[in-house]
Amino acid sequence: MAVQVGILGATGAVGQRFIQLLDDHPTFEIAALTASESSAGKTYREAAKWRVETQIPDDVAEMEVGATTPDDVSDDVDLLFSSLPSSVAEEVEPQFLEEGYVISSNSSNDRMADDVPLTIPEINADHLGLIEVQRDNRGWDGALIKNPNCSTITMVPTLAALDQFGLERVDVTTLQAVSGAGYSGVTSMEIIDNAIPHIGGEEPKMETESRKLLGGFDGSELSMHDSTVNASCNRIPTLDGHLESVFVDLAEEPSPEEAREAMRAFPGVDLPSAPDQLIHVFGDDEPERPQPRLDRSRADGMQISAGGVQSTSSGLKYNCLAHNTIRGAAGASLLNGELLVEEGWI
Structure with missing residues (x-):
């Protein structure tokens, strides 16, 4: 039986x-669509200025x-996906949670x-x-689960793979696509x-979410990962795909090939929208990859790419990439929804 969802x-x-x-x-079947008051009562085709490359x-139209x-929203809806602006979501989401919805x-x-x-x-399914x-704490029957920022989710899978070598410090510079700002967020x-x-x-x-994602959960309380994370974030004129240059200090001294193998071997999950391999890793024979235009759509936009792995005086440096509106946004929430079903929360 399909799980009824709303957006x-x-x-x-x-x-x-x-x-x-x-x-x-x-698994999921769309049963409800919401938007601003100006769109309410219209068909979706009338209300949405469709900008996705597929029809x-x-x-739904x-x-x-x-x-x-x-x-x-009907009581028959089992799960809500929220893509609201945060200023709206902080007011609206609690209203749905108090009515027992899972978001x-x-x-x-x-x-x-x-x-x-x-x-x-x-990375951290146990945090559910x-x-x-x-x-x-909040006295509601609903449940709220979040996915991280699009730039954070690009980097954290690679950090999780390298944490076995003792992750101590992260310095990252991002080159972020304009779609991350929304259609009208950055003018031409x-x-x-x-x-x-x-x-x-x-x-x-990036600096706080990364440490929460990599932190531990003892069944009642979270502890932040004890690494230090410093980020410099930049907008560049690519449409989709956030490219990030990462420098990590490690307690151990893995070779670049050991680091690449740790990323390749990092386990995925058995969920409908998850890639078979979480991180695609380019070898040292392709130091120019990953690139946004060439690699953002791997595994339907759900895979992380990494490459350019090299040793430094205190650890490693490398580049990583993800599709920011798929793996970094809607796809991340979709995976979390699938996880909620798999783990019996819905």
């Missing part, structure tokens, strides 16, 4: 990715869009809350145990023939 903020860029990824999904699924309130959210609010799982299924803590006059060495709020997210 909060369905007309935006990430909401459109949700619809693309949920088309013909083996709107016919059945004719669905009526509701307002983003619990009264506009897999891409919005940035509450990611660092002590009782909210911030989850990448391949925080749901019970969350329910006790700002970004063409240019690079912008600042993305508001991005660096603190």
